[in-house]
Amino acid sequence: MGSGSSIGNSISLRRNSVTSRRNSNSSRKNDQDSVFYLACKNGDIATVEEMLPNLTFGQVNQVEPNGNTALHAASSCNRPDIVRLLLSGGCSRITRNRAGVTAYQEAATDEIRTLFHRSTSDRFVDENITNSFKLLTSNDADTETKINIPDDWVKGHSSADSAHEAKFIIALANSRNPLHKSVKNQAEKRSTSSFRMLVSQAVASEHQEYPKVSGLLKNFANKMGIGNLITVYTLQTPIYTNLQKEADSLSTLIYFHLSELQDRAFQGESYRGARMTEDDINAYKWAIKREGYVLETRTFQSSSIEISIAQEFIQQQQQQNVKDQHDSRFSVLLTLVFPQKCPTAINLTAKALPLLSEFEDEKEVLILPFTLFSVKEIKNDSQDGQYHITLINVPTPKTSLSDAAECIKS
Structure with missing residues (x-):
């Protein structure tokens, strides 16, 4: 009895200790840093491991009095x-301190900085390029021209003026007509519901990022901005993979709230990697010879302002595929040129603006579906065999909602 009582008292004391630490973290004096904060600062990993599972997402990420x-x-x-430990537990990476600096920017060493980097490269490298772009060709093009169009690039129209889907969604987003507003509100409700369902299927309640995802969705529901949903996209979760197959819900929501992101419209050059077959490359060669033909993005595409980021991810993919002797695809660096500010190329780490990406080192420019490009140049590096393809952004022509809708019907 004495031994059992002693063990019971020991367990009770341990539980009380955890409860006491948790309470002291939330009920501290206003001018004192929390117990959890001090443990993290002083390297007291035992206390951090003990307290972390019992703290809310808000408590872990709270800004201290200092x-x-x-x-x-x-x-x-x-x-x-x-x-x-904090990052694996889903700690927020984008919170700035009182000086406006992130924890990544405060890193004491390169080792610390590396811990913030993404472990996989799939976002910045296309494994199937024909899923990412659609060649827009003319409905009235002659039969010979259509026959010669490379596989998977058969549908569409011949110029930016014929990019009716892009023109329709932009016209609907910008329309102030009360009837159109009603249609837009209904579409937004459906898209929000669809996106929530997609997220719930991808991130279960036990996932380490679940509290963060839930908080971001709640922020959007409380009218705190579309940026919250873009941050969800950047998280290292299966949500990204699902969005490559079902982009409609999130793309609709972003287009409807595009005015919130106008300060992030990107101008300049960004970079993205790809793995292409010889047929894929021939398709680009085919397109560059035909003036007026444009490519339309089909999915969300992550690109980086830093060419080194894209090259690094390309090298990672090459290392992963080196064991596959049957993989004859070429390494490709895509340079995406935006001569003027493009509202559908969104700078997620723009200076003087809140971070939208959880991985700020990637310097991401997110390119939305229905963004238009023309092929400017194709080069092959004789030394390493890498192809360099340059695409120029083509602005989407403005049109009335009714005209765009009629074109889609026809």
Whole structure:
């Protein structure tokens, strides 16, 4: 009896200790840093491991009286084990401290900085390029021209003026007609419901990013901005993979709220990797010889302002595929040129604006479906065999909603 009572008391004391620490973290004096924050700052990993599972997402990411979060403290004080623990637990990466700096920017060493990087490369490298772009060809093009169009590039129209889907969704998003507004509201409700369902299928309640995803969805529902849903896209979750197959719900919502992102419209060059077959490359060669033909993005595409980021991810993919002797695809670097600000190329890490990407080192420019490009140049590096393809953004022509709708019907 004495031994059993002693064990029971020990367990009770341990539970009380955890409860006491959790309470002290939330009920501290206003001018004192929390117990959890101090443990992260001082490298007390035992206390962090004990407290972390019992804290809410808000408590883990709270800004302390000194202006920093626990992640800022661990990052700046060179506590790699604790940074790793916080990030694996779904800690927010985009919270800025009182000085406007993220924990990534506060990193004491390159080792700490590396812990914030994404572990996989699939977002910045296309494995199936014909799923990402559609060649727009003319309905009234002659039969010989249509026969010569490469596989998977058969549908569409011959110029930007014929990109009716893109013109329709932009016209609907910008329309102030009360009737159109009603249609837009209904479409937004359906898209929100569809996106929530997609998210729930991809991220179960036990997933480490579930609290973060739930908070971002709640923020959007509370009219706190479309940026919350874009951040959901950037998370390292199966949501990204699902969106490559079902982009409609999120793309509709972003287009309807595009005015919120006008300060992020990108101008300049961004880069993306690809793996292409010889037929894929021949398709681009085919398109470059035909003036006026444009490509339309079919999916969300992540690109980077830094060419080194795209090249790094290409190299990762090459290393993954080196064991496959039957993979004869070529390595391709896509340069995407935006001569003027493009509202459907969104800078997620723009200076002086809140971060929308969880991985700020990637310097991401998110390219929406229905963005138009023409093929400017194709080169092959004789030394490493890599192809370089340059695409120029083509602005989507403005049109009335009724005209765009009629064109889609026809």
